[in-house]
Amino acid sequence: xxxxxxxxxxxxxxxxxxxxxxxxxxxxxxxxxxxxxxxxxxxxxxxxxxxxxxxxxxxxxxxxxxxxxxxxxxxxxxxxxxxxxxxxxxxxxxxxxxxxxxxxxxxxxxxxxxxxxxxxxxxxxxxxxxxxxxxxxxxxxxxxxxxxxxxxxxxxxxxxxxxxxxxxxxxxxxxxxxxxxxxxxxxxxxxxxxxxxxxxxxxxxxxxxxxxxxxxxxxxxxxxxxxxxxxxxxxxxxxxxxxxxxxxxxxxxxxxxxxxxxxxxxxxxxxxxxxxxxx
Amino acid sequence: xxxxxxxxxxxxxxxxxxxxxxxxxxxxxxxxxxxxxxxxxxxxxxxxxxxxxxxxxxxxxxxxxxxxxxxxxxxxxxxxxxxxxx
Numbered sequence: 131x132x133x134x135x136x137x138x139x140x141x142x143x144x145x146x147x148x149x150x151x152x153x154x155x156x157x158x159x160x161x162x163x164x165x166x167x168x169x170x171x172x173x174x175x176x177x178x179x180x181x182x183x184x185x186x187x188x189x190x191x192x193x194x195x196x197x198x199x200x201x202x203x204x205x206x207x208x209x210x211x212x213x214x215x216x217x218x219x220x221x222x223x224x225x226x227x228x229x230x231x232x233x234x235x236x237x238x239x240x241x242x243x244x245x246x247x248x249x250x251x252x253x254x255x256x257x258x259x260x261x262x263x264x265x266x267x268x269x270x271x272x273x274x275x276x277x278x279x280x281x282x283x284x285x286x287x288x289x290x291x292x293x294x295x296x297x298x299x300x301x302x303x304x305x306x307x308x309x310x311x312x313x314x315x316x317x318x319x320x321x322x323x324x325x326x327x328x329x330x331x332x333x334x335x336x337x338x339x340x341x342x343x344x345x346x347x348x349x350x351x352x353x354x355x356x357x358x359x360x361x362x363x364x365x366x367x368x369x370x371x372x373x374x375x376x377x378x379x380x381x382x383x384x385x386x387x388x389x390x391x392x393x394x395x396x397x398x399x400x401x402x403x404x405x406x407x408x409x
Numbered sequence: 410x411x412x413x414x415x416x417x418x419x420x421x422x423x424x425x426x427x428x429x430x431x432x433x434x435x436x437x438x439x440x441x442x443x444x445x446x447x448x449x450x451x452x453x454x455x456x457x458x459x460x461x462x463x464x465x466x467x468x469x470x471x472x473x474x475x476x477x478x479x480x481x482x483x484x485x486x487x488x489x490x491x492x493x494x495x
Contacts, residue, residue: 187469187473188423188467188470189423189424192417192421193416279469321469322468322471322473323462324488324491324492326472326484326488327488363468363469
């Protein structure tokens with residue numbers, strides 16, 4: 131049967147990947163080490179599939195259709211943005227499991243939007259290319275987009291519930307599958323707003339602390355007004371973290387790294403959540 | 410004034426190459442293809458990102474619109490324009 135063997139949060143800040151190696155700062159090196167650590171942990175966990183939960187940045191989906199939560203059930207490629215050293219072509223999907231998640235959800239009160247052909251952006255493409263696909267035992271990346279970048283946003287509690295539904299669907303999967311779930315997002319950042327470039331380290335650390343303590347309730351108690359004030363519009367991406375936490379309910383974890391600096395426009399938080407059954 | 414329509418125009422200008430080309434060639438003619446009020450079209454033609462945000466347009470779109478269409482394509486200039494208005 132399927133099993134969730136671990137979870138992660140990680141940022142997808144484009145500035146990390148545009149920076150040429152000769153200009154790397156000490157902070158940039160620590161950030162790249164954090165990505166390498168997650169890559170190695172996915173290998174240690176012998177994960178065979180990764181579910182990456184990301185946010186559209188008002189590019190993939192337009193005013194004509196803004197899905198609340200969407201899973202890619204077919205062809206996947208990307209990221210569509212060109213980053214030095216990152217491939218942009220086909221991303222292998224676990225189509226049978228992705229289709230099962232969509233159908234299981236529809237049978238249990240979660241009406242997924244689905245994408246049969248999906249070209250992902252950096253929020254899914256970066257974790258997939260940098261941390262997941264280098265592991266040869268991984269045979270598929272299942273992309274999940276939440277409405278965590280563009281209003282109207284999915285509710286915080288609903289984001290957590292979607293994660294729980296993913297867990298139930300994976301456990302109902304009759305085939306052997308070791309699944310990791312990645313919540314992809316920056317923490318404080320003001321995308322396109324006058325405060326762009328600011329971060330709020332106290333807010334960032336409080337969010338990472340919630341992830342590490344497995345305290346989804348505390349995160350879900352944050353109002354959108356509070357998150358916007360303390361973390362900016364980009365911090366709504368913590369919904370992606372909540373979705374991962376819903377897939378690993380009550381599980382605790384460890385911070386891998388936290389960085390912020392002039393090199394980037396967001397607080398960069400990395401953490402791992404351990405499955406209670408031994409990961 | 411429909412914020413959603415403004416968002417559609419900016420989304421087109423952020424994601425569609427042919428739209429950007431047409432806008433750069435003749436912004437007035439390009440914007441005439443949408444049922445915009447003259448004041449709305451003017452905000453876009455003048456890259457008035459602060460006013461667009463005040464009308465409720467997503468900052469993700471104003472930023473993408475600027476970086477893909479404003480001749481300087483500079484984040485610093487974008488932020489200066491926003492901060493000048495606040």
